Amino acid sequence: MCEVRGDSDAAVAASPGPAPGVAAGPPPDPPRVALDDLPDGVVVVDADGRITGVNAAAEQLLGRSRADLEGTDVRRALPLQDTSGRRWWDAAEPVPFAPARSPGVVDGHPERMLLLPGGSELLVTARFVLRPGGGVERVVVQLRGTEERQRAESDAASLIATVAHELRSPLTSVKQFTATLLRRWDKFSDAQKRLMLSTVEADADRVTRLVGDLLDVSRVDAGRLQVHRRPLDLATLVREHVERLVLAGYDDDRFDLVVAGGLPELWADPDRMAQVVTNLVENAVRHGAGTVSLDIRYEPGAGGPGEVVLTVDDAGEGIAEENRPYVFSKFWHGGQRSGTGLGLYVVRGLLEAHGGSIDVARSPAGGARFRVRLPAGEPDAG
Numbered sequence: 001m002c003e004v005r006g007d008s009d010a011a012v013a014a015s016p017g018p019a020p021g022v023a024a025g026p027p028p029d030p031p032r033v034a035l036d037d038l039p040d041g042v043v044v045v046d047a048d049g050r051i052t053g054v055n056a057a058a059e060q061l062l063g064r065s066r067a068d069l070e071g072t073d074v075r076r077a078l079p080l081q082d083t084s085g086r087r088w089w090d091a092a093e094p095v096p097f098a099p100a101r102s103p104g105v106v107d108g109h110p111e112r113m114l115l116l117p118g119g120s121e122l123l124v125t126a127r128f129v130l131r132p133g134g135g136v137e138r139v140v141v142q143l144r145g146t147e148e149r150q151r152a153e154s155d156a157a158s159l160i161a162t163v164a165h166e167l168r169s170p171l172t173s174v175k176q177f178t179a180t181l182l183r184r185w186d187k188f189s190d191a192q193k194r195l196m197l198s199t200v201e202a203d204a205d206r207v208t209r210l211v212g213d214l215l216d217v218s219r220v221d222a223g224r225l226q227v228h229r230r231p232l233d234l235a236t237l238v239r240e241h242v243e244r245l246v247l248a249g250y251d252d253d254r255f256d257l258v259v260a261g262g263l264p265e266l267w268a269d270p271d272r273m274a275q276v277v278t279n280l281v282e283n284a285v286r287h288g289a290g291t292v293s294l295d296i297r298y299e300p301g302a303g304g305p306g307e308v309v310l311t312v313d314d315a316g317e318g319i320a321e322e323n324r325p326y327v328f329s330k331f332w333h334g335g336q337r338s339g340t341g342l343g344l345y346v347v348r349g350l351l352e353a354h355g356g357s358i359d360v361a362r363s364p365a366g367g368a369r370f371r372v373r374l375p376a377g378e379p380d381a382g
Contacts, residue, residue, distance in 0.1 A: 041143030170203035288314025
């Protein structure tokens with residue numbers, strides 16, 4: 001086998017080792033190509049504050065060439081300031097280029113946002129490498145653009161705006177109906193009162209679900225989502241939810257529920273599974289069309305207890321194949337801006353907490369098919 005080595009490798013291979021009894025010198029600096037491969041900008045500064053190394057990412061972030069930067073005082077080359085207008089190199093505590101430093105102290109600065117002249121923002125981290133006897137041997141400065149942080153802040157702002165919009169509509173409805181009933185109670189018939197109170201209840205349920213989704217998103221992200229399993233009749237849970245939708249005004253023939261015989265015992269959290277069923281069925285009603293078909297059956301496993309499978313089909317436009325991998329991502333809308341884009345993300349987190357899974361495909365009617373798989377039988381005690 002032929003081994004291909006770069007120039008630096010060949011030089012190392014050709015150079016003799018240290019003579020017997022002679023201590024080897026300090027290891028050579030890492031090759032520049034290694035620094036240039038790093039995604040973040042790196043600037044290396046010596047004990048006198050002069051730049052000795054700059055990688056390609058730093059050149060791009062600073063808009064200056066390596067030749068222009070190396071050999072110059074870092075305080076002039078990188079006149080960084082914090083948002084209060086203080087020069088970072090002077091305000092850094094402890095000051096990296098002070099004449100004397102205590103030995104054994106590990107110093108540096110965590111990431112913070114600093115400004116260059118002109119207002120350019122950089123996320124800067126510094127590491128002070130100290131000599132054994134005290135004083136700075138070198139400073140390594142890491143630079144990073146603020147695009148990722150801005151994107152995260154934009155996502156957070158988008159979420160706040162979406163949640164505010166989703167909350168405003170039902171709360172406005174609740175406010176208007178309750179205010180009207182309080183002022184004109186005697187003017188309405190019992191049927192009109194019942195209709196308005198039913199609307200208030202539905203809007204209150206909508207707000208409750210939204211708040212619950214937000215709390216569950218934080219739990220999923222933090223890995224703190226808990227489920228409390230007990231024996232659950234999934235067919236009864238689905239049937240009761242369909243009946244509630246019919247009572248809310250949907251046509252009975254909009255739903256087709258098929259429950260296969262011989263379903264094994266299922267251990268799951270009833271409240272969490274109610275969230276799953278509610279999200280999937282109402283998603284099919286809201287975004288789909290035609291009949292919403294629900295199928296519950298048992299699929300035996302090769303060497304285990306098998307799975308209980310819930311399939312929810314609709315006859316709408318469906319989800320394009322190229323978009324299916326993103327359906328369960330946070331904030332995904334698929335071109336439709338209604339809702340928060342959190343429901344299916346929460347559904348996946350709830351099912352994974354049960355040891356189950358969910359996937360999406362095309363239904364026989366051309367719409368979306370969501371298939372939920374949950375392990376059958378009582379979970380292991382461990």
